[in-house]
Amino acid sequence: MKKNIGVVMGGYSSEYKISLKSGDVVCKHLNTDKYNVYPIHLLKDKWVYIAEDGSETPINKGDFTVTVNGNKIEFDCVFNAIHGTPGEDGYLQGYLELLNIPHTSCPMYQAGLTFNKRDCLATLKPFGIKCATSYYINKGQEINEDEIIAKVGLPCFVKANKAGSSFGVSKVHTKENLATAIETSFKEDDEIIIESFLDGTEVSVGVITYKGEVTVLPITEIVSENDFFDYEAKYQGKSQEITPARISDEMTQKVTEVAKKVYTTLKMKGFSRSEYIFVDNEPYLLEVNTIPGMTAESILPQQATKAGITLNDLFDNAIEEALNQA
Structure with missing residues (x-):
């Protein structure tokens, strides 16, 4: 019997349009011989199933079901394609876990931790993971510019602590x-992190659980046409994403080991994509993303393709892993 798979997309943050694209790609590549696929938009004002004709049917938030033509549909698994809140910060994971519905993303705690850049970096530093020098500010707190510059130097990066896709980031x-x-x-979050500028080669490393094994995908080198890897560079073609990265075997081995260590130390499951900058041939962690872009042009799917994993296989594996852990 075919499994009912709800593909959730959208979300409540500035990233919702990107998430809708990711979710659409997932829906198109899931095996309809194995799965009944239900595209679901989770937006601030509505949670709805989108039928092929574009009609909308409300989701019952009490048990995360939908009634279609008089039939109540229960989901065997949820494919989480929401970037930002509530799909990447732990809220959706906690909700689904309370309802005992398997999902393709990492557990609630890991989602909340990795979405909070400050907490994630602080957790990983004692395990020997190198990071940039940082300074924290909360909204309403007195801002001492001289103190900030004395600690992190110039140039520096100012980032919203809990946001993605380079929203709220400035160099x-x-x-x-x-x-x-x-x-x-502060327009994106009430907490910010200010980090020292690291001058070096930037790479992105995808790590997934594939067929039961923690697997590091081929590494991507990021070459931005802009001052840094901002929204334009990520989504409007203002960058080169070169896979495999043009780095030495030694650098490849180092960042592969660090990325795998980050994944296992945090007890991750599902997808992850972490960003690093090499300084003196040593990888420095910038951040960890647990719901990376899933379009064919997105970095992690490009890496999977280089590893010989098609989008169909990548998405099918995610569902199988989630069902096996249920």
């Missing part, structure tokens, strides 16, 4: 631009 070259960058970040 600051002068003290005069620091206040504006902080204000921009």
Whole structure:
């Protein structure tokens, strides 16, 4: 009997449009011989199943079911394609776990931890994971620009602590631009992290559980046409994403080991994509993403393709892993 798979997409953050694209790609590549596929939009004002004709049917939030033509549909598994809240920060994971519905993302705690850049980096540093020097500010707190610059230097990066797709991120070259960058970040989150600039080769490393084994995918080198890997560079073609990365075998081995260590140390499951910058041939962790983009042009699917894993296989494996852990 075919499994009912709900593919959730959208979300409540600035990333919702990107998530809708990821979810659509997942729906198109799932094996309809094995699965009944239900595209589901989770938006601030509605949770709805989108039928082929574009009609919308509300999701019952009490048990995460949908009634179609008088039939109540229960989901055997949920494929989570939501970037940002509530799909990447632990809220959806906790909800589904309380309902005993398997899902393709990492567990609630890991999602919440990795979505919080400050907490994630603080957790990993004692395990020997190298990170940039950082400074934290909460909204309403007094801002001492001289103190910030004395700690992290210039240029530096000002980031919203809990946001993705480079929303709320600025590269600051002068003290005069620091206040504006902080204000921009606070539009996305009430916590920010300011990090020292690391000058070196940037790479992205996908790590997944594939057929029961923690698997590091081929590494991607990021070459941005802009000042850094911002929204334009990520989604509007203003970057080169080169897989495999043009780095030495030694650098490849180092970042592969670190990425796998991050995944296992955090007790991750499902997908992850972590970003690093090499300084003196040593990889420094920038952040960990647990719901990476899933379009054919997105980095992790590109890496999977290089590893000989098709999108169909990648998505099918995610569902199988989730069902096996249930």
